[in-house]
Amino acid sequence: MAKIREKLYVSVPSLFRCPISMDVMQSPVSLCTGVTYDRASIQRWLDLGHDTCPATMQVLPSKDFIPNLTLHRLIRLWLLSAEPPSPDSSADSLHSLLRQIQTADDDLAGTLSKIAEFATTSGENRRKLAYFPGFDAAIVRALARCSSRIDASENVIYLLDSVLRENGNPEKIRRLIFDARQQCFDSMIFILQNGSSKSKIETVRFLEFLACDFQSSKSIAETQGLLSLVAGFLKDGGEELREAVLLFLGVVLVTRSAKVELVNCGVVELVSKLLRDCSSAKTAERCLRVLAVVATCAEGREAMAAEPSCAAAVVERVTKAVKVAAEDAVVVLWSLCCLSGNVKVRDDVAKRNGVAVILLVMQRGWEEHVRSMCVDLIKVLKGASKNNGLGLELGTYDTKTTHIKPC
Known part of the structure; x- marks a missing residue:
């Protein structure tokens, strides 16, 4: 019986749980107090107007937080070893989809739609995609190639925002994007010009994620036409889009x-x-x-x-x-x-x-x-x-x- 229980239940290290939600952290970030939380949980806490650290109740001199990359890597390794593969996400099927992204120009939109549909099913599926070898590089290459296909572009930005921004390796994703800077930014501008309100929010949110330091913020701000396009949403966008734009502008204006x-x-x-x-x-x-x-x-x-x-x-x-x-x-x-x-x-x-x-x-x-x-x-x-x-x-x-x- 004990062996059966070991197979059914996995003990989660307490260090991997968010002090707010008590769930395994998908994107661990640390406050100035040194306490680490899941990004989504602490952002909700701060958005409610709190100016204290939830765990210590210390008043926060700064509400900024930084990614805890070491803990993020440990959680990724633990998840890969702790979670058995599910029938609908076999390695063979994911490999097949990634090969199609890289080679099948004619059905790129269809392939990305299948992957996006798989990602929307559960958080577990999004983690599997984020940790799957080569997925991040394949999605960035897809972004660089779909600057005139709105259906493909919207699925790519969804995967970048909801899968890789939350669960992926931040340093690697940023490096991949900036290595293919012009093509990737052309695609994001295309989405901002032609996409749905949802995809515009995801694009602005992902741009804010990319602006992690002076050089990356400068590079984004220098992209021709981007700032004026984003600023226009303050007048014409909905509330959620305006808030995403304000957050983005607050970090990207470094020059x-x-x-x-x-x-x-x-x-x-x-x-x-x-x-x-x-x-x-x-x-x-x-x-x-x-x-x-x-x-x-x-x-x-x-x-x-x-x-x-x-x-x-x-x-x-x-x-x-x-x-x-x-x-x-x-x-x-x-x-x-x-x-x-x-x-x-x-x-x-x-x-x-x-x-x-x-x-x-x-x-x-x-x-x-x-x-x-x-x-x-x-x-x-x-x-x-x-x-x-x-x-x-x-x-x-x-x-x-x-x-x-x-x-």
């Missing part, structure tokens, strides 16, 4: 030229209006991130100063936002009122009880550079408040805000 391109596309006006009108805390946080990034270039600050709803919307959100988003809001206000010294914006912020708002924000406890920005804001808003008849008296502060490198 001045990329920021200027987006400013020229009207992104400041679009994001400001979204921030003003949205009811979702997650959307507001992502709007503040984009504005904080754009505020680091002179053209961005000029556009924000000229947009009537921008500063007002930021002041309205700053006290309601989680800590990381509130820091982004402070960066925007400091950039406009202190760095640019825009009198109109400064007066507008002061009239909206800006001094009281910043004083309230300062009570949350900040690192020195954020506190310095808050104190700088109080200095300049104090004078504006007096001019507006508010008569607020504050002490004298001496600060150094050298952490921001405006361009």
Whole structure:
């Protein structure tokens, strides 16, 4: 009986379970506290507005997380050894499908459709595909070859997003994509232009996954026509697509030229209006991130100063936002009122009880550079408040805000 039970039950190492879902982690990522969670679980936790580590309840100074590649490899090896092959996913059939992807141009769409259908059946099937030797390289080659076939392109992007982004080897996938950069990006642009709303969301999400460091973000941003195409969805896309776009823009804008391109596309006006009108805390946080990034270039600050709803919307959100988003809001206000010294914006912020708002924000406890920005804001808003008849008296502060490198 004991031997039968050993065959029926597999003991999952506790290290492989997500502390939130208690399931085996598909894409383990670590917070700044050192605790590792499954990406989907911790993202849901953070999207709900929490600013603490679920396991330790420590307040998070940063909500960023990084892939735990060592644990990811260990889980992959364990799954390969622990899971017996199922009849509908034999090695022979998968090998056959991969050969068809590589050789059968005429039926590429049909072959990809079969693989996508297999992947949608279960998480186990998606893991089997991700871990199957040669699958990632075959799918990337398929992406490079289907820049004019929307049915094939949509199935490829589904497999990249739902199978490889969640379960694959991140380093290898990114290397394969950037090795065939032009063809792959042509196909993704084709999907963004012609695909369904679902495939557009998957494409933007996968682009955000690719933008893991400065060089990859720069390469994506320099792809001709991509940024303006994606930014357009802030106006014409649905809520889920807009949120994916905001998250993508928040990580890909690493160069001045990329920021200027987006400013020229009207992104400041679009994001400001979204921030003003949205009811979702997650959307507001992502709007503040984009504005904080754009505020680091002179053209961005000029556009924000000229947009009537921008500063007002930021002041309205700053006290309601989680800590990381509130820091982004402070960066925007400091950039406009202190760095640019825009009198109109400064007066507008002061009239909206800006001094009281910043004083309230300062009570949350900040690192020195954020506190310095808050104190700088109080200095300049104090004078504006007096001019507006508010008569607020504050002490004298001496600060150094050298952490921001405006361009």
